[in-house]
Amino acid sequence: MGAIGDLFGWIATPLYYAISGILLVWQKAFAYVIPSEGWQWALAIVGLTVTIRALLIPLFVKQINSSRNMQLLQPKVKELQKKYGHDREKLANETMKLYKDSGTNPFASCLPLLLQMPIFFVLFRLLSHASKGDGKGFLSDEAAHEFANSTWLGSLLSDQFTTADHISTQILTGFLVVAMIATTFLTQRQLMSKNMPADAMTGQYAQQQKLLLYVLPVVFAVGGIAFPVGTILYWTSSNLWTMGQQFYVIRNNPAPGTPAFDAKQERDREKRKKKGLTDAEIDIAEANEAAAEKRPATRTQPKNQTRSQRKKAGTSAGRSTTQKNGGTK
Template sequence: MGAIGDLFGWIATPLYYAISGILLVWQKAFAYIIPSEGWQWALAIVGLTVTIRALLIPLFVKQINSSRNMQLLQPKVRELQKKYGHDREKLANETMKLYKDSGTNPFASCLPLLLQMPIFFVLFRMLEHASDGVGKGFLSDEAAHEFATSTWLGSLLSDQFTTADHMSTYFLTGFLVVAMIATTFLTQRQLMSKNMPPDAMTGQYAQQQKLLLYVLPVVFAVGGIAFPVGTILYWTSSNLWTMGQQFYVIRNNPAPGTPAFDAKQERDKAKRRKKGLTDAEIDIAEANEAQTEKRPAQRTQPKNQTRSQRKKAGTTAGRSTTQKNGGTK
């Protein structure tokens, strides 16, 4: 237990400084326009969420691409299951080879969640220490006490549902937990209903997605009532960001063969009609676009060379050929 605690301390120490620093920057910024300390710190937590999620955008893009590739590869995965179903080791090797050849990482979809978990628990520990008047990172003891005892919507940011002693905390924590559960469910449902082709709605991957659809809300519901208001606010804000970000990506860059892809094509047609194009012209434009996407890249023409440069290149090529063949006879 001591080794585990030391490892967590080694990981958490830089996070304490990073999270407390971001919180203080946002709190000082909101202090200029909002007099209420409770709202300053609550909005600072939202600002922390925005900062963290903005930094994780590259990983989110990888997550979306990986999820899309996983969906599109499901018909091939099922073919492998039919072919190697009797040999699990061979099936696993062939499946991993398929993912590797297509540039798909099955674990990429978990990275944003896994990277946020240490931040979530560090924020939880920071609030726990702050409620005792102990600062962490850049938070002084005085600032930590102010952070934990700030009243927001009738509740302290360090209050928990399980230890609440007044109704306002029950209502606020209950509302935030329900919002956290709803946003988790809707985000997963949005992905399955809008950005998964029919072929991907069956099989092992689809079953995993359906399991997450119902298991994650239950996990958050059970765990949410034990967390302080501040940490629930962070997680709910993060879920709202995820839902909005995913909506934007699915709407503007959907996977082929999905309802979102069909909806985007209809929107594109409507835009072309507004420009005065007829249905025939629209069909021609779409065919040209599809043909352009399939057209191979143009071959790059060699640069003009002088006679001496061509002679030198020919001599070098001949020498390389001779060395490759083991020398002239």
Template sequence: MAPLYYVISLVLVGWHNLFSLVLDPEGGMSWVLSIIGLTLVIRAALIPLFVKQIKSSRNMQLIQPKVKELQKKYGHDRERLAQETMKLYRESGTNPFASCLPILLQMPIFLALFRLLDHAADGKAKGVMTTERAKQFGSSEIFGAIPIKDTFLQPDGHTTVMVVALFLVLAMTATTFLTQRQLMSKNMPADALSGPYAQQQKMLLYVLPVVFAVGGIAFPIGVLLYWTTSNLWTMGQQFYVIRNNPAPGTPAAKAKEERDQAKAARKGTAVATVEVEPEPEVQRRPAQRQQPKKQTRSQRRQAGQRGAGNQNHPGNQGNQNDENGGKTQ
């Protein structure tokens, strides 16, 4: 545990130095915020592992139909079924225990923080902490009356400690349950809810909250703050992943498809509105009727004489005779 003491104390002291610029260095709030800062650093460092966990969980869901086929084929031979199932896991690059890795890796950090706070309560320095800082950390209080080293079982006569500890235990238990239930209800297809993987998830859904609730009453206030903050981070991180990159064939995938279609429809309507927007009409004046030019009396007389002359022309008379002759014949 010695390396973990150094790492955790280094992060705690770093955050404490930062918050001491605006808060009382000896006050409990600066140390409480330092614990929350430690949680954020640890969870940010575990993001690659969380991504691996999501991929493994998705692969487990996708291969459930093949697992069911193996169960039908080798249901009479449990040893052969186990061998073929593990072979399928290896071929698909799936680890059935990947969902437990973030919790398993956080447990040593969790215990190291517990021991670090326990030693600080006795004025003992661990890691990079000095004796003075260890005493400040061990005797720090929140709201001026709740020591962060006290537990629900050992409130040192403070009723408020029991109330706050019970609240944090319930919050830790509820966030653990809701995080696991969110994964099962939104990011698991219907086929995956009846296989062995689903049984494992259901077991974790109910067992882990009970374990944390029973053990939480013995944890100091500072440790409960760490675990509750870590659960809130997990729940928010998982919500983001499920919403934006859900597993295929799940309720979350259907919801995302509906959101994408609605978004595309809104964009399509906006584009269509721009395309069909009518152009501004150009007002045109109606064409004016051209009036005939005025003629003098002599011009009108000459025009009438020209018309009469055309009628008496020999060619016109010949045409009339031909027509009359044709009619006579």
């Protein structure tokens, strides 16, 4: 436990400063317009969520692209399963080769969640220490005490469902936990119902998605009642951000062969009709888009060459061109 504790402390120390700094900036900003300290700190937690999720947008884009490619590759994965189903090692190697050739990282979809977990637990520890008047990072002892003991909707931000003395705290934490579970379920359900092709609804990837659909809400329900109001507020806000962000991406950049893709095609067709395009021109445009979206782009790695090799290749190419053209005049 000593080594694990030291590792967590090494990771958590910079996070204490980063999270407490962001919280203080948002709290000071809201203090100019909101007199209630409870609302200042509660909205500061929402501001922390917005800041963290905005910083994670590049990773979210990679996550969406990876999930999209995973869906598009499912027919090929099934072919590999039929071909190498008797040899698990060969199947695993060929599947990873397929992902590598298409530039798909099957673990990219976990990155945003994994990166948020340390932030979530550091915020939990920050609130736990603050409830005892112990400041961390940029939070002084006085500011930490104010943060933990600020009343928001009748509850302290450091209160928990399991240790609450007031029914108002249990009602608030219960509502936030239900909201956290609902947003988690709806986000995953939105992905499966609108942005997964029919041929991707079976197989290992689909089973993983279905497992997450029902397991994650249960995990949050069990764990949520043990977390302070402030951390549940952070996680619920993060879930709302994820749901909205995913809705935008699915609506504007859906995977081919999905209900969301069909809906987007219909919207695009209506827009083109309004622009005065003929049915034939619309069909051509849709065919071009379908061809571009047919499969994930593969990456071709350039060969490493020395400068002399590149110069020699360029000279050879020039001579070949001259010979084809019949020589210089």
